[in-house]
Amino acid sequence: MSADGTVKDEIAVPPRGPGRRKSRSETHPLVVIGLSFVTAIVVGGLLIAVTNQPTRNAARHFSSSPGKVFSSAWHAVSAAYIALFEGGVFDPHTFGHGNVWHDFSPLSETLYNATPLILVGLCVGLAFRTGLFNIGAQGQLILGATAAGYVGFTWHLPPVIHLVVALIVGVVAGAVWGGIAGYLKARSGAHEVITTIMMNYVALDLLNYALKTTAFRRPGSNQAISPIVHGTARLGKLLPSPLRVNLGLLIAVAATVGVAWLLTRSRLGFTLRAVGASPTAARTAGMNVGRTYVTSMVIAGGLAGLAGCSQILGGGTNYALTNAVDAGLGFDGITVALLGRAKPWPTVWAGLLFGALRAGSATMQSRTGTSIDLVTIVQSLVVLFIAAPAFVRAVFRLRNASDSGAAALAKGWNG
Amino acid sequence: MSVDTTGSLEIATPEIVEVPASRRARIVSGSVLIVVGVLCAVAFGLGSKAGHDARFRLSPPGAKYTMPNLVVPARIFALVVGIAIAAAGFWRIKKDFSNRAMKWVIALTILFVVSSFLCWSLTGKSATPLDLFGSGGLLGQTIFLAVPLILGALAGVMCERSGVINVAIEGQMLVGAFAGAMFGTISKNAAVGTIAGMLAGAVIAAVLAVFAIKYVVNQVVLGVVLNLLALGLTGFLYDAVMAPNSNSYNNVGTLSVLKIPLLGNIPIIGPLLFDQTIIVYLTYVLIFAVDILLFRTRWGLRTRAVGEHPKAADTVGINVRRTRYINVLIGGMLAGLAGATLTVGDSSGFVKNMTGGRGFIALAAVIFGRWSPRGAVGAALLFGFATSLQTVLSFIGTPVQIPSDLLGMLPYLATIFAVAGLVGRVRAPAADGEPYEGR
Numbered sequence: 052m053s054a055d056g057t058v059k060d061e062i063a064v065p066p067r068g069p070g071r072r073k074s075r076s077e078t079h080p081l082v083v084i085g086l087s088f089v090t091a092i093v094v095g096g097l098l099i100a101v102t103n104q105p106t107r108n109a110a111r112h113f114s115s116s117p118g119k120v121f122s123s124a125w126h127a128v129s130a131a132y133i134a135l136f137e138g139g140v141f142d143p144h145t146f147g148h149g150n151v152w153h154d155f156s157p158l159s160e161t162l163y164n165a166t167p168l169i170l171v172g173l174c175v176g177l178a179f180r181t182g183l184f185n186i187g188a189q190g191q192l193i194l195g196a197t198a199a200g201y202v203g204f205t206w207h208l209p210p211v212i213h214l215v216v217a218l219i220v221g222v223v224a225g226a227v228w229g230g231i232a233g234y235l236k237a238r239s240g241a242h243e244v245i246t247t248i249m250m251n252y253v254a255l256d257l258l259n260y261a262l263k264t265t266a267f268r269r270p271g272s273n274q275a276i277s278p279i280v281h282g283t284a285r286l287g288k289l290l291p292s293p294l295r296v297n298l299g300l301l302i303a304v305a306a307t308v309g310v311a312w313l314l315t316r317s318r319l320g321f322t323l324r325a326v327g328a329s330p331t332a333a334r335t336a337g338m339n340v341g342r343t344y345v346t347s348m349v350i351a352g353g354l355a356g357l358a359g360c361s362q363i364l365g366g367g368t369n370y371a372l373t374n375a376v377d378a379g380l381g382f383d384g385i386t387v388a389l390l391g392r393a394k395p396w397p398t399v400w401a402g403l404l405f406g407a408l409r410a411g412s413a414t415m416q417s418r419t420g421t422s423i424d425l426v427t428i429v430q431s432l433v434v435l436f437i438a439a440p441a442f443v444r445a446v447f448r449l450r451n452a453s454d455s456g457a458a459a460l461a462k463g464w465n466g
Numbered sequence: 467m468s469v470d471t472t473g474s475l476e477i478a479t480p481e482i483v484e485v486p487a488s489r490r491a492r493i494v495s496g497s498v499l500i501v502v503g504v505l506c507a508v509a510f511g512l513g514s515k516a517g518h519d520a521r522f523r524l525s526p527p528g529a530k531y532t533m534p535n536l537v538v539p540a541r542i543f544a545l546v547v548g549i550a551i552a553a554a555g556f557w558r559i560k561k562d563f564s565n566r567a568m569k570w571v572i573a574l575t576i577l578f579v580v581s582s583f584l585c586w587s588l589t590g591k592s593a594t595p596l597d598l599f600g601s602g603g604l605l606g607q608t609i610f611l612a613v614p615l616i617l618g619a620l621a622g623v624m625c626e627r628s629g630v631i632n633v634a635i636e637g638q639m640l641v642g643a644f645a646g647a648m649f650g651t652i653s654k655n656a657a658v659g660t661i662a663g664m665l666a667g668a669v670i671a672a673v674l675a676v677f678a679i680k681y682v683v684n685q686v687v688l689g690v691v692l693n694l695l696a697l698g699l700t701g702f703l704y705d706a707v708m709a710p711n712s713n714s715y716n717n718v719g720t721l722s723v724l725k726i727p728l729l730g731n732i733p734i735i736g737p738l739l740f741d742q743t744i745i746v747y748l749t750y751v752l753i754f755a756v757d758i759l760l761f762r763t764r765w766g767l768r769t770r771a772v773g774e775h776p777k778a779a780d781t782v783g784i785n786v787r788r789t790r791y792i793n794v795l796i797g798g799m800l801a802g803l804a805g806a807t808l809t810v811g812d813s814s815g816f817v818k819n820m821t822g823g824r825g826f827i828a829l830a831a832v833i834f835g836r837w838s839p840r841g842a843v844g845a846a847l848l849f850g851f852a853t854s855l856q857t858v859l860s861f862i863g864t865p866v867q868i869p870s871d872l873l874g875m876l877p878y879l880a881t882i883f884a885v886a887g888l889v890g891r892v893r894a895p896a897a898d899g900e901p902y903e904g905r
Binding site: 104435 | 688697704823826874886
């Protein structure tokens with residue numbers, strides 16, 4: 052409790068179980084999410100239209116032919132979004148040409164991109180449920196990928212064992228990195244946001260350093276890139292090559308089942324949620340809050356480490372370690388967790404959705420020249436809007452627009 | 467500046483009451499000093515070649531009054547420094563220093579350990595003296611690298627003192643850098659670019675303010691999301707507008723160096739401090755302005771009251787939300803300016819994600835500097851020095867190869883140690899990050 056009596060132990064994403072729903076009629080969360088998407092897509096479309104060269108050329112003659120501006124803008128926007136859809140879901144251009152498996156190429160890419168996003172989303176979400184904001188998924192992922200990669204390209208082990216060992220090492224590395232932040236929080240109250248941000252950069256520097264050492268540097272290369280992970284340590288593909296969806300997806304689903312079970316069915320999960328709801332109450336009830344923070348961060352770090360494994364062992368950077376192994380997943384995963392409201396299965400759907408955006412963005416860029424950064428814009432806007440349901444309701448004049456969204460009460464550095 | 471007429475209402479800044487360090491703390495900190503001293507003496511003293519001198523150039527070429535090079539016998543220097551530090555450690559355990567004296571001991575320890583490290587590193591092979599104060603020298607580069615960090619940190623201090631967490635410094639800097647490059651090129655005027663950068667930073671800050679203050683969104687979540695938004699926006703606009711036409715949109719002119727008459731001729735500090743671009747001078751002014759604003763004006767008193775105890779501030783008639791809005795906007799402008807220094811101030815074009823984590827180092831400087839402008843500036847200078855040292859070490863051949871990436875971790879590790887209470891506890895403004903539900 053803070054000095055002025057406000058409860059500040061509320062987590063960022065309030066659990067919205069049936070017990071919590073207010074009796075008065077409230078806009079359904081899915082409606083808010085849908086409207087957030089629409090708004091974000093519209094904003095993205097406006098950006099495409101405004102920056103589109105033919106549209107800008109047409110705008111110079113706006114007074115003589117105003118219709119041309121709009122048709123040109125509409126053409127640019129629709130072409131970009133259609134390509135985005137075709138790259139992520141279904142592509143009529145390649146459908147039915149040759150190999151049947153190629154018809155699934157967009158879906159495979161979506162699932163492939165969703166795999167690490169789901170894992171990072173689970174990582175961030177689990178920490179959220181314990182009242183911790185883990186911004187350090189990036190660092191934990193990097194450590195996991197580095198450790199798993201090292202095992203993958205240095206050791207020689209029999210096929211299945213090699214993969215399992217690499218996965219375990221990656222998970223442990225991520226868990227240790229996450230656990231440090233949890234330990235610091237438990238021991239000294241150091242705010243996890245600060246420590247995890249800093250540890251992201253420490254991890255990145257460690258990786259950069261490692262890539263200069265003989266242990267990690269690819270022989271004969273003067274670039275910061277490691278050798279290639281041996282075939283025995285790679286995550287097996289689920290569909291015939293070149294489709295990239297791999298065992299990592301099954302691991303992500305298994306992790307979701309595990310986290311869902313942990314949170315709702317296990318004693319530990321109850322403790323995690325109790326600490327997340329109110330550390331003070333949990334402490335009064337005899338729970339060891341500090342140890343719970345460490346446990347939560349260890350598990351979260353392990354999940355991020357697993358995401359790192361899926362990057363390096365699943366071919367994210369062509370099975371070689373570079374300093375781009377994170378690929379922005381650490382922060383995209385935060386948006387996945389926020390969209391999934393820190394719950395395991397919604398996180399999977401959020402991961403699939405953003406995975407589809409990631410998959411489609413490559414097609415969109417190659418076919419229409421629209422920058423892949425559009426996806427980052429859409430993604431961040433969606434999360435920005437759903438974080439403030441009151442804003443969306445106010446924009447669309449929905450009921451309860453006066454509700455200030457106090458449920459999403461923030462907590463400060465000293466919290 | 468107006469004399470504080472509300473003196474009777476002065477809310478004291480959280481001053482820690484002098485408590486003698488506990489026995490355990492004394493033994494721990496004393497032992498750390500002894501270990502540091504011994505390590506310094508052994509590694510930099512015995513580790514450097516006997517008879518080798520470290521040479522430092524004190525006057526950059528073209529200085530009006532030249533000074534002879536400074537020559538330091540590296541081994542003797544490091545040995546003396548190491549023994550002195552170890553002695554201070556013993557003193558700490560046996561007799562203890564006052565808290566004030568201990569701060570000096572720590573500061574001098576860091577200063578001398580770094581100096582002996584530098585002397586040691588110069589005994590490797592380089593015969594050319596190390597330039598210290600020139601614009602490309604170790605300390606000159608420190609100032610250059612620290613300017614965006616200082617401005618970003620001041621932005622953080624402004625926001626967080628009023629109770630709004632600003633994790634979006636990085637994003638504000640990024641849009642500032644983008645807008646600076648874009649409008650600086652279009653207008654062919656550095657000043658226009660700088661102002662555009664400040665306004666762009668303020669736009670992101672406005673979103674931060676509205677969502678944090680009006681819609682009560684978790685401010686850390688908000689900051690993270692806004693960083694992503696800024697990254698996406700600048701990346702998208704770069705691809706769509708800038709990259710195809712970089713000559714007409716991403717080609718800022720060079721910002722000329724202005725030497726201040728008289729001051730610029732002072733030996734040593736003249737070329738270091740007063741032979742810089744206008745952005746650096748602007749930074750000097752802003753450092754003093756923010757410090758005075760926060761601690762010597764009515765507005766600052768109100769800001770700090772709002773950041774510490776909004777309800778109390780509201781009770782005496784301060785408009786909490788308005789105060790926060792304005793502070794966040796000022797912060798956004800400072801962060802945007804910090805970004806503009808990277809393009810306009812450096813006479814270089816925009817590239818995607820060009821801030822590269824500087825906003826987070828600035829945030830670290832805010833925290834490391836204990837949310838005070840002076841502390842934040844000091845921390846930013848320290849972090850700038852670490853970066854400058856990184857580049858300098860990479861081209862002087864040190865006796866033993868120093869991995870520059872490990873050196874790059876120092877700011878982050880220092881901040882972790884600071885928040886974990888290993889070098890004295892840091893404490894945020896009491897209401898930092900807590901939305902005010904009142905009016």
